[in-house]
Amino acid sequence: MVEELFNRIVDMDEEGSINMAKEYLERGGDAQKLLEVCRDAMGVIGEKFEKGEYFLSELILGGEIFKSIMEFTLPMIKKGDVKKLGKIVLGTVKEDVHNIGKDIFKVFAEASGFEVVDIGIDVPEEKFVEAVKEHKPDIVGMSCLITAGVSSMKRTVDALKEVGLRDKIKIIIGGGRVDEGVKEYTGADAWADDAAKGVRLCKELMGIEG
Ligand code: B12
The missing domain is CATH 1.10.1240.10 (Methionine synthase domain)
Structure with a gap:
């Protein structure tokens, strides 16, 4: 079927x-x-x-x-326990309007017990920075499906560095346009091209077993 x-x-x-x-x-x-x-x-x-x-x-x-x-x-897809594992600020990066994968990752992360603040699509670096200041997440998740989004991710990581917030959070990138090379280039901590793996990595980044 x-x-x-x-x-x-x-x-x-x-x-x-x-x-x-x-x-x-x-x-x-x-x-x-x-x-x-x-x-x-x-x-x-x-x-x-x-x-x-x-x-x-x-x-x-x-x-x-x-x-x-x-x-x-x-x-x-079942909601996770009330116990929150951590908070994720999530958005699709500037230049990119693909939202389907981001929305799926959000549901998977929530199902595992993360709180997710979704800041939308085509999100410029300033908006990520504002969201980190406002919501104080443990993790920032960026979704990227197109090549033009790669430099947006790098600019976002750099913008977080400039305001001294980079070391206070973990950064995971996801979507069809990310891989190890893009992770290195952008300065993110982890990458995933599937939602379940992304959630596993978020747990690892938080030092949570399983
Ligand atoms: C549907 C689609 C569209 C739709 C989007 C609808 C929507 N509401 O999202 C529309 C028609 C709008 C569109 C537009 C365009 N698209 Co388009 N699109 C696609 C297509 C066919 C599917 C994308 C999708 O939804 N996949 C399904 C989801 C579930 O997969 P996913 O996003 O990878 O998500 C999974 C994981 O990656 C992960 N994940 C996703 N995000 C995150 C985030 C984190 C933090 C983590 C941990 C994990 C994670 O979890 C998800 C579930 O496992 C892809 C082909 C492809 N192979 O992806 C092309 C594709 C992405 N598009 C492409 C292109 C070129 C375009 C356009 C430029 C076309 C044009 N000429 O206008 C525009 C760009 C507009 C823009 N500025 O963004 C190219 C990009 C090529 C490139 N390297 O740049 C692709 C790859 C097609 C191709 N092979 O040429 N597109």
């Missing part, structure tokens, strides 16, 4: 894929697995876009399908 769902998303069958995702959950399917399948399908849509087989309209429709599926899937 998940294979069929994957194909329907890639083929842009909006109604069919939403109905199939609902049916999958109704039959007791795993919400996390469902999101992974959708994400893999988005990866293929992205590849087709790159090859010129799909255009911006398909990228937009793909995003819409994913958003519709997230609406009823994310609430099924």
Whole structure:
């Protein structure tokens, strides 16, 4: 069934894929697995876009399908214990408006017991700095899917250094455009290209076992 769902998303069958995702959950399917399948399908849509087989309209429709599926899937991921593990200020960096991955990471982090302050998309460095001053998080999370966002992340880390806040927090970057090299370049502490791994790393950064 998940294979069929994957194909329907890639083929842009909006109604069919939403109905199939609902049916999958109704039959007791795993919400996390469902999101992974959708994400893999988005990866293929992205590849087709790159090859010129799909255009911006398909990228937009793909995003819409994913958003519709997230609406009823994310609430099924259980909330974590009342005990808070720590606070995360989270945003998609300046120049980048992709929000789907950020929103999924937020739900995963909350499900594990983190408090998350979501400051939105296309967030300039000054806004990250203000949010750190206001919310005093343990961790800053930056989401980045496009190349233009890499320098935004570096500017944000530098801006935090300039006001003397860099050493008071941990910084994790995530999204399709991050890797070890980007982590080194930006001066972040950790990187993840999947939400579950991101949460594990946040726990590690806080010195929490498991
Ligand atoms: C849907 C989509 C769009 C939608 C976004 C809708 C939305 N509301 O988000 C729209 C149509 C708006 C769009 C626009 C554009 N897009 Co676009 N888009 C995509 C697509 C197909 C899927 C993205 C997505 O949602 N993936 C699913 C999520 C779940 O995956 P994810 O973000 O990686 O998130 C996971 C992890 O990375 C992690 N995570 C995410 N954030 C964080 C943060 C932290 C802290 C942590 C720990 C973890 C974490 O957790 C998530 C779950 O596991 C990708 C292809 C791809 N492979 O990603 C292209 C892609 C990102 N887009 C691309 C491009 C080029 C564009 C445009 C420039 C197109 C244009 N010509 O206008 C614009 C840019 C606009 C801008 N300024 O940002 C390129 C980027 C290439 C590059 N290197 O720069 C890609 C890679 C497509 C491609 N292969 O060419 N896009």
